[in-house]
Amino acid sequence: MNPFTTLKGIVAPLDQPNVDTDQIIPKQFLKRVGRSGYEDALFFDWRVLDDGKTLNPDFALNEPRYQGASILLARENFGCGSSREHAPWALDNYGFRCIIAPSYADIFYGNCFNNGMLPIALSDAVVDDLFKATLANAGYELTVDLPAQTITQPDGSALSFEIDAFLKERLINGLDQIGLTLRHEEKITAFEKAAQG
Amino acid sequence: MAKNIYEKIWGAHIVHEDGDAALLYIDRHFVHEVTSPQAFEGLRLANRRVRRPELTYATMDHNIPTTGRGMPIKDPLSKKQVEVMEQNCADFEVELFNVDDRRNGIVHVIGPELGLTQPGFTIVCGDSHTSTHGAFGALAFGIGTSEVEHVLATQTLSQRASKTMEIRVNGTLATGITAKDIILAIVGKIGTAGGTGYVIEFTGEAIRALSMEGRMTVCNMTIEAGARAGLISPDEKTLAYLKGREFLPKDTSWDDLCARWSAFASDEGCAYDRLVELDASAIEPQVTWGTSPGMVTGVTGKTPVLKDISDSSMRAATEKALGYMDLGEGVAMEEVRINKMFVGSCTNGRIEDLRAASALAKGYTVSESLDQALIVPGSQEVKQQAEQEGLDAIFKAAGFEWREPGCSMCLAMNDDYLNPGDRCASTSNRNFEGRQGKGGRTHLVSPAMAVAAAINGHFTDIRNWKFN
Numbered sequence: 001m002n003p004f005t006t007l008k009g010i011v012a013p014l015d016q017p018n019v020d021t022d023q024i025i026p027k028q029f030l031k032r033v034g035r036s037g038y039e040d041a042l043f044f045d046w047r048v049l050d051d052g053k054t055l056n057p058d059f060a061l062n063e064p065r066y067q068g069a070s071i072l073l074a075r076e077n078f079g080c081g082s083s084r085e086h087a088p089w090a091l092d093n094y095g096f097r098c099i100i101a102p103s104y105a106d107i108f109y110g111n112c113f114n115n116g117m118l119p120i121a122l123s124d125a126v127v128d129d130l131f132k133a134t135l136a137n138a139g140y141e142l143t144v145d146l147p148a149q150t151i152t153q154p155d156g157s158a159l160s161f162e163i164d165a166f167l168k169e170r171l172i173n174g175l176d177q178i179g180l181t182l183r184h185e186e187k188i189t190a191f192e193k194a195a196q197g
Numbered sequence: 198m199a200k201n202i203y204e205k206i207w208g209a210h211i212v213h214e215d216g217d218a219a220l221l222y223i224d225r226h227f228v229h230e231v232t233s234p235q236a237f238e239g240l241r242l243a244n245r246r247v248r249r250p251e252l253t254y255a256t257m258d259h260n261i262p263t264t265g266r267g268m269p270i271k272d273p274l275s276k277k278q279v280e281v282m283e284q285n286c287a288d289f290e291v292e293l294f295n296v297d298d299r300r301n302g303i304v305h306v307i308g309p310e311l312g313l314t315q316p317g318f319t320i321v322c323g324d325s326h327t328s329t330h331g332a333f334g335a336l337a338f339g340i341g342t343s344e345v346e347h348v349l350a351t352q353t354l355s356q357r358a359s360k361t362m363e364i365r366v367n368g369t370l371a372t373g374i375t376a377k378d379i380i381l382a383i384v385g386k387i388g389t390a391g392g393t394g395y396v397i398e399f400t401g402e403a404i405r406a407l408s409m410e411g412r413m414t415v416c417n418m419t420i421e422a423g424a425r426a427g428l429i430s431p432d433e434k435t436l437a438y439l440k441g442r443e444f445l446p447k448d449t450s451w452d453d454l455c456a457r458w459s460a461f462a463s464d465e466g467c468a469y470d471r472l473v474e475l476d477a478s479a480i481e482p483q484v485t486w487g488t489s490p491g492m493v494t495g496v497t498g499k500t501p502v503l504k505d506i507s508d509s510s511m512r513a514a515t516e517k518a519l520g521y522m523d524l525g526e527g528v529a530m531e532e533v534r535i536n537k538m539f540v541g542s543c544t545n546g547r548i549e550d551l552r553a554a555s556a557l558a559k560g561y562t563v564s565e566s567l568d569q570a571l572i573v574p575g576s577q578e579v580k581q582q583a584e585q586e587g588l589d590a591i592f593k594a595a596g597f598e599w600r601e602p603g604c605s606m607c608l609a610m611n612d613d614y615l616n617p618g619d620r621c622a623s624t625s626n627r628n629f630e631g632r633q634g635k636g637g638r639t640h641l642v643s644p645a646m647a648v649a650a651a652i653n654g655h656f657t658d659i660r661n662w663k664f665n
């Protein structure tokens with residue numbers, strides 16, 4: 001897994017609450033058997049018009065000013081619905097490495113960490129301010145510093161964010177969870193023996 | 198100290214503890230063709246094996262056709278996914294209930310049917326509706342594909358303890374009101390993120406009165422309230438349902454199993470972090486009007502009026518949902534006309550659902566304004582049982598299509614989908630934009646409500662239904 005330490009990038013806004021994983025990646029793209037190549041599928045039904053080809057000019061991500069964005073700014077309960085890990089894969093393949101929103105659905109939140117992506121939760125009011133700043137300033141960029149747990153705005157002011165210490169450690173070091181768990185191999189075996197006995 | 202069922206199951210499965218995080222042992226792992234290929238591939242790349250293949254069971258359900266079995270799958274991508282699942286199960290020695298197996302069906306329908314789902318178990322699957330199995334007093338939840346790989350490799354999962362919520366449904370349901378109406382009313386009340394961070398235990402007289410099928414419907418949709426899992430303490434009904442099922446342990450006596458399972462039930466006087474109470478007698482047949490399961494009202498209700506919504510983001514979300522659903526403000530739900538109907542899914546594809554649906558269908562015909570009305574049993578076992586009872590004949594006589602089991606139009610990965618502009622009464626669990634097909638409009642209802650809408654061409658209060 002790729003480590004996540006710091007990230008400086010353009011912010012793209014998705015101003016909608018309860019964005020579900022069916023929206024992040026519609027079901028027709030779940031038939032593939034790989035983990036990559038999902039960038040074109042991201043928000044497909046919103047991003048692409050009914051002909052299946054033309055980009056929807058009204059969808060924020062298609063605006064020239066948000067091209068190359070690596071930070072997605074979203075609203076509450078982002079990633080609700082299906083457990084499909086294709087959702088973080090599609091976001092990651094498209095180029096998003098970090099999401100900022102007031103809250104996330106549980107399974108999606110965990111799936112992000114398993115793909116080296118950082119979902120940051122900030123208060124409604126702070127997210128609201130970030131939306132305003134993003135819309136008001138073309139090319140608006142933020143710098144995310146995971147070890148310091150800060151987000152620095154273009155004017156130099158910094159916001160801090162909370163994150164679970166263990167998840168932080170995993171992201172910074174790009175640690176594979178299976179590898180971590182297998183350090184407890186003896187305990188797993190002992191548990192199995194006790195259950196049989 | 199009195200413990201609730203979640204605390205008991207959690208405590209019994211800790212392999213390793215680190216603060217409020219724990220490595221939990223997983224008793225049962227279900228896999229299906231859509232969320233597992235990348236996990237098996239990960240094992241291959243890392244040269245790992247499946248640690249306990251005998252605790253893992255696989256089925257094909259999401260992607261398969263519901264028209265005749267045995268015909269080649271037309272869509273090359275779907276076909277590939279099915280073949281990859283077959284190969285993975287063969288390579289890693291995982292038992293697969295393939296499409297031609299009498300035990301095939303939707304993963305959350307067959308688990309309980311086969312007795313693979315047992316009280317006190319930890320159960321996971323790369324599928325959010327794994328919460329269904331909580332109806333048996335199991336801690337069951339959906340996981341991502343990386344976690345599927347993790348469970349395959351280690352038979353454990355790293356978890357953080359959740360808070361607990363008791364949802365107590367007091368009193369008795371009115372005639373014709375079902376488990377689906379209870380859970381839709383709950384999601385409507387607490388909201389689609391109301392359960393985030395919690396595991397919910399459903400209690401109260403109205404929950405106890407539900408059959409196991411009904412309890413599965415309730416637990417199935419706990420994920421629609423954002424909860425990690427939903428469960429119900431095991432009781433006599435749980436034991437009666439499980440008795441004689443194929444995959445129960447053979448080396449333990451029935452009495453010992455019952456004692457072991459029953460011990461997981463929440464203790465009298467145990468504590469929860471939050472309590473939500475509902476009065477069952479106040480619940481009417483529910484219909485969703487919007488694009489999230491929490492956008493729901495009683496059948497005698499109306500779509501919202503925007504100026505009555507004070508919260509601005511709620512108002513914007515409502516406006517967008519009404520726009521997508523092509524519904525005006527203050528429209529009576531009974532006036533909303535449909536052109537498609539779907540009875541099935543892991544929420545409402547069980548025998549009791551089909552019995553309820555057929556009771557209304559008997560002696561009626563599907564409205565001419567309907568373009569399609571599908572009945573899709575949740576499993577082969579459900580299908581066979583229904584055919585033995587002659588339910589298929591009732592449906593066919595009334596003009597419904599009787600299909601082979603699978604997820605079908607619940608998520609429309611196969612050939613069963615809505616076209617843009619279609620409006621469907623559906624017994625599934627998600628009414629998200631495009632869930633049943635791009636541009637399709639989904640109204641979530643109980644099986645009885647779906648059939649009544651198909652017969653009348655519009656939503657109908659089934660409490661006034663004239664049964665033949």
Ligand code: SF4
Pocket residue numbers: 258259303304305324326542543544603604607608625626
């Ligand atoms: S029936 Fe629908 S919700 Fe249930 S497992 Fe299949 S696709 Fe998922």
